[in-house]
Amino acid sequence: MDYSILKSLHIIFVISWFAGLFYLPRLLVYHAEAQSKEPNEKAILSAQFSKMEKLLFNAIMIPAMFLTWITGLSLIYLSWWDSFAAHTWLHLKLAFVVGITIYHFVCRHFIRQFQQGKFIISGPQLRLFNEIATILLVAVVFLVVTKNTTDLTQILLGFVIFAIVIMAAVKVVRKYRSNA
Incomplete structure (x- = not known):
């Protein structure tokens, strides 16, 4: 297979996977929040959210993850196999992809718990x-865009700062919502 076609497919599968990784936790939020509704409404919403979560995970996220x-x-095999050890950025990227995969399966754990009526997270x-x-x-x-052109320490520091800013923004929005 041509490298460009393979790379294009990889990007498409990554986008598909992340579409699920972004949407599924939102469904879980709505599913958890539906537990405070009246019993009849709660039952209807829970059944619908369970169906949507299961379909999204099994029909989109699992295939997209494996294809990614x-x-x-x-x-990696076609382009960097001979010089794999020299590409520190690639090792770090793979570590993050392992983290994404773990996140993926934590989402699955939440789906299973919610289906059993155990809302272990608010x-x-x-x-x-x-x-x-x-x-x-x-x-x-x-990491993919900058590869070895930027000091990895700077990228990691930027990553940590970005993570802190995102988490702080979520807390600010939550506080704003509770005050509104």
Whole structure:
């Protein structure tokens, strides 16, 4: 397969995966918040959110994750295999992708718990959890774009600052909503 086609497919699968990683936690927020509704409304909403979460995870996120990994590892094999050790940015990117994969399966854990009626995390906590995918995406994009042209220490410092700003913004919005 042509490298450009493989790279294009990889980007498409990453976008598909992240569409799910951004949307699923929002569904979980709404699902958790639906628990405070009247019993009849709560039952209807919970059934609908459970259906949507399961479909999103199984039909979009799982295939997109596997195809992202397959095409990504194929790109490494085709382009950087001989010099893999020299590409520190790539090692760090893979570490973040492992983190994204862990985040993916934590989402699955929440789906299963919610389906059993165990709301182990609240709506506000899920709103904060939702930002983890954004933080990881920013880290990966910066690593891929800058590669070895920028000091990795600067990228990591920027990543930490960005994460702090995002988390602080979520807390400010939550405080603003509670006061409004």
